[in-house]
Amino acid sequence: MSSSTTSTLFTLENTYARDLEGMYVPFTGTHASNPEVLVVNTALAEELGLDADALHTPEAAEILSGSVPPEGATTIAMAYAGHQFGGYQPLLGDGRAMLLGELVDTDGNRRDLHLKGSGRTRFSRGGDGRAAIGPMLREYLISEAMHALGIPTTRALAVTATGEQVQRDTAEPGAVLARVASSHIRVGTFEFALRQGDPLQPLADYTIARHYPELVDADDRYLRFFEAVVDRQASLVAQWMAVGFIHGVLNTDNTTISGETIDYGPCAFMDAYDPATVFSSIDVQGRYAYTNQPPVIGWNLARFAESLIPLVAKQLGGDSEVGDTDGAITALTDILAAFLDRHDARLAEHFRAKIGVAVDDQDLVDDLQTVMREHRPDFTGTFRALAEELRGNSRPLDDLIPRDAIAPWLSRWRAALADTESATADAMDRVNPIYIPRNHLVDIALRAATAGDLEKFQMLLSVVTRPFDADPALGAYAQPAPDEFGQGFQTFCGT
Incomplete structure (x- = not known):
């Protein structure tokens, strides 16, 4: 060959x-x-x-x-x-x-x-x-x-x-x-190899060499390999959560070992903030809702850990043919147990940047999310509106959340800012997109493309690939979906 x-x-x-x-x-x-x-x-x-x-x-x-x-x-x-x-x-x-x-x-x-x-x-x-x-x-x-x-x-x-x-x-x-x-190797790839038996170690060695070459010569490489994948997935999901992205079908065959997002089937970006948001037509129980994504990825990583038990056991077991299975389970479980803490720490960093504060004040972030959950403002637009608030333009935020509901939080927030309000607003705009693939715009573009007109698709593509660059001429691309569109909107796998 x-x-x-x-x-x-x-x-x-x-x-x-x-x-x-x-x-x-x-x-x-x-x-x-x-x-x-x-x-x-x-x-x-x-x-x-x-x-x-x-x-x-x-x-x-x-x-x-x-x-x-x-x-x-x-x-x-x-x-x-x-x-x-x-x-x-x-x-x-x-x-x-x-x-x-x-x-x-x-x-x-x-x-x-x-x-x-x-x-x-x-x-x-x-x-x-x-x-x-x-x-x-x-x-x-x-x-x-x-x-x-x-x-x-x-x-x-x-x-x-x-x-x-x-x-x-x-x-x-x-x-x-x-x-x-980077590759198409998934948690499901390892689940298959475990069932086959012989390909498991070659697959692990190949994947380590391709994605984690610094571990190739490590005596405990399979354990450290698992930890590296856990870390990348914790970082990835935190980034999804920070922009309101909902994958929609987080099966183990859609969880990569490289730490890349893969398989954009029924995915969507959240408009109105609601942690329970589900768009996928096949996710009738809300297993893969926005707020469930971190624990679900942790569950998927547990399946990955199970696939690695024989390899870790042999490395821990010395001369034993089977190895130390109990020791392997304990070591892998200890790493897995830290996944949500790793994710939460990354997500907290993202949200501190999104609201422009340097202090580790999780209550400030949590309380903003409480207000947002009660009033369901546009998720993406809220953070841009907060930056405008610092510039003295209160209208964008007033259009999203009643002033009396958010005023107490705004006072605490301003007191926590690490820089001038103008500099903070600019920093916030560098991490908070103004343009995302909004569901109604994606729907319009794809309907037109299916009918043979790619112009709307090309225009939307050009906008969302410059997500932080505000352009007054593109105001329509920053607006949430009309109410009549958002009610009952679903996405489909496309299979």
Whole structure:
């Protein structure tokens, strides 16, 4: 099996396929009748050392639709298991996706190039393997917005129309997303490897070398590996919470080992502040509500810890063939027990920055959230309005929260500011976005794109990828959804 291939467009490797036999199946994609590249991420292409103009060619459309693999490439569908809404599924895998291979970007970092919607694989479980244009453009839009917010995430390189219709509730134009990630290794990947047995240690060693190379030679590398993943996930979820992002389907197969956000299915950003907010149509019990995201990720990490028990036990057990299982469980549990404290500390830092205070006054943050929970102001707009309050412009805040309800808190807040009010307002604007992918605007853009008009999508993309740069001409993009839109709004997986 070759691990390095070259085409006129891509120079690809596939170390995952080379090193991890049994963790994938070969897959070459399904032919698209009339592929056309609709959107290309020029900045990301340049970061990957690719010719962005060449990605608009018919040759690129064939590759990026999954119709034709790059010459000599080892293309695969990755295997993984997962807990979905708490229930274990022993075999999930890439049901409608394939790994084209790995690129080494201009900074020397290895990145996966992955196609989503490229056809039915062995893991499809009855699905058609296809994707519709709306959900693929949605993932492109929101993942690029997350990147602009500084949140670790998979990225979107391109969306390619297939020239065919896919049947969902109605017939919709088909499309394929080209996604770039540090890797697509998930908690569910380890759950699958544990069940298989033999691939577990090779997978762990491969993942450590790829994502945590500083641990390769450590005697206790598997334990420290778990701690490093716990730390990255604590940081990631705190960043989600700080911007009001709700993933929507935090199954273990959607929790990455790299610490990147992955799989933008029924995700959304919160408008009116309510910790119990759920948008996903399939999350009928609110398992993945905004406020539940930290403990759910902790639960997912517990499943990851279970997968590592045999490896940690052997490292702790000396000459014992089985190792010290009890010691491994204790050591992993001790690390896991610190997850929520790590998350809470990171989130507190974010909220102190959002309100411009340097002192560790959690009561100040908690009391603001209490006021917000009672009056349900726009989450994103509230923090920008607070900055305007410091500039002497009280109207934005008055439009969101009654003055008598927030006045006592404002007095305490002003007394806690570490800098002048003007400097504090400027600092707050640097961490509080004014533009996010608001649900009603995303809905408008994707409906237009499905009908063949990409102009609204391109405009919204340009706005949300400059989230901190206020422009008076873009005022409509900073406004929450009309009441009639927000009532009962749901998001869908797009599968």
